[in-house]
Amino acid sequence: MPRVLVSDKLSPTAVQIFKDRGVEVDYLPDLGKDKDALLARIGDYDGLAIRSATKVTEKLIAAATNLKVIGRAGIGVDNVDIPAASRRGIIVMNTPFGNSITTAEHAVALMFALARQIPEANASTHAGKWEKNRFMGVEITSKTLGVIGCGNIGSIVATRGVGLKMHVVAYDPFLSEERAEELGVAKVELNELFARADFITLHTPLTDKTRNIIDAAAISKMKDGVRIINCARGGLVVEKDLIAALKSGKVAGAGIDVFETEPATENELFGMENVVTTPHLGASTTEAQENVALQIAEQMADYLIKGAVSNAINMPSITAEEAPRLKPFVKLAEVLGAFVGQVTEEPIKSVEILFDGSTTTMNTRALISAALAGLIRPQVSDVNMVSAPIMVKERGIIVAEVKRDKSGVFDGYIKLTVTTEKQTRSIAGTCFSDHKPRFIQIKGINLDAEVGQHMLYTTNPDAPGIIGLLGTICGRNEVNIANFQLGRDRPGGNAIALLYLDTPFPENVLAELRAHKLIDSAKPLHFDVNGG
Structure with a gap:
């Protein structure tokens, strides 16, 4: 458990x-x-x-x-x-998605609070004052709302702005024109948003690209009297630059729910009349x-x-519904990668993963992660689908994905091609109705080989005597052959043999096998057919 x-x-x-x-x-x-x-x-x-x-x-x-x-x-x-x-x-x-609406509503609430100076007016009225002329607000209707980051939360704020009869402009590199039209917003570049917006609200994660996105230079491009709202992340706004702009009047007000340092018990923003602050309450509703x-x-x-993966930051999602169908192909992708990883000794420059037929409709991101995990596991034993893409990237290996309509006798298959300085090596496989992975092509040579825990892979010229040679050596050393598959590219050409063994192939016998004139190369292989 x-x-x-x-x-x-x-x-x-x-x-x-x-x-x-x-x-x-x-x-x-x-x-x-x-x-x-x-x-x-x-x-x-x-x-x-x-x-x-x-x-x-x-x-x-x-x-x-x-x-x-x-x-x-x-x-x-x-x-x-x-x-x-x-x-x-x-x-x-x-x-x-769980707190998207709540955070969006908080941003809108801060916008209203700024527009009508509600917190200060409330404090004044509670104090017994009647300063009606002091708290002159501005209308939100017909004003321009600039939304920086139009994802889950930003898109909700945008639609709320549209509902309030505001003109909404949005900056988000990943926002498509179609999605912008659906939301009823205008997609613009960041500098145009700065120039047009009366209210600016931030809804982007804190990354190297978004850190300090609102600084003195950005503020200088904004309208005089702009109001800025941040319910996203501290660090998006340079606080000292915002404070200077508030004091000068360039920025008319700010609604700040997040701070550069939290908990924020001391901050120069506190006590400023044109600033509404809250203690990171964006998601704080029951x-x-x-x-x-x-x-x-x-x-x-x-x-x-x-084994279902939802809303993962560092792993492709796998729904509970697709997990049973995907699982055998995840194992297939892993053993294809493991095969190439075990037979390739020189550094890998690039990897191409081809999805043919029915496999193109699957969660290919998950399958790619599995293939990469198998590929580098011979060098890094504790790798898995999460860590593999990072490790591959760190090694400078280029990964390409190709999808293709059904092109052969199989409903669908996966083909992995690896390129090094010296050669290109490929292997393809599929899963039949028994959900077990099978190799169907190696080095362009067709065959049908069940994948076993212990295997022996040989390359050789297509000549008489190979079956006898391999059978004799295995028999003499008490290595039982569970399955034996041969393939060749043409009569008298290049050939391969793939043996499924009950036990590992003895290391001391490899030298004898490799020295034989009929064997070009021999490689014992191991596959984790029961894991994952």
Whole structure:
């Protein structure tokens, strides 16, 4: 039974979901605040469910020897060292949709609060003053709303802006013209957004490209009297530049829910009359807190029990519905990669993965990850589908994907081609109705070979005596042959043999086999046919 640690406060219903799905769970909501105690216990768990209090550092990940999945109940994963988790093959999940509406509504609320100076007017009225003339607001109708980042949350804010009869412009490199038209917004470049917007709201993750996206240079391109709202991430706005612009009047107001340093107990923004601040409340509604907790419990349980992957940061998603159909082809892709990885001794420059026929409709990203894991496992034993793409990239290997309509007798197959400085090597395979992987082509030579745990692969000229030679050597050394497949490119040309053995081929016999005039090369192979 898989075991999960919940180290931050999470809904009791979420804890019950783990139990109902067959996952053992330890609910220790204060453990995430105690780094040493968490470090001492993390090695016992397959999964770690967190919110924002737990910091999943490289040191913690190194101690998490059994950890398979980290689940963040919420959208932000700033508190997780994703590269370190990926290198260790640990899936990192979040819940990008659970608090989208809540965060979007908070941004809109801040926009209204800024437009009508509601917090200051409220404080003044509570103090017994009647400063009607002091709090002159502005209308939102017909103003231009600039949305930076038009993903899950940004698109909701955009549609709310359209509903408020605002003109909405959006900057997002991944926003298509079709999606912009569907939302009713104008897609623009960032500088045009700065020039046009009366209100600017940020809804982008914090990355190297978005960090400090609002700085003094950006503010100088904006309208005088612009109002800026940030409910996304601290670090998107350079606070000292914003403060200067607020003091000068260039920026008329700011609604800030997130800060460069959190918890933010001291900040020069505090106390400024034209600033509305909240303590990172974007996701703080009863509905959102419950939703993200339930979602992360369901996602983690589905992965640990069924192998389904949802909303992973560092792994292609695999739905619970497609997992049974995909599983044999994941194994196929892995053994194809493992074959090439074991027979290729020189550095690999590039990999091409061809999907033919029915395999083109599958989750090819997951299949590519599996193939890459098999490919580099002979050199890096602890690699998996999560860490493989990163390791391949670090080695400078170029990966290409090709999809093709059905072109042969098989409904669908996968072909892996690897290029080195000296040669190009390819292998193709498919799965039949028994869901077992089979090799159907090696080096352009057709054959039909069942994949076994222990195999022997030879290349040789097409000449009489190969079957007898291999059979004699195996028999003399008490190596039983479970299956024997031959193939050739033409009569008298190049040929291959693939033997499925009951036991590993003895290393001391390889020299004898390789020295024979009928054998060009011989390579013992090992495949993890039962794992994964």
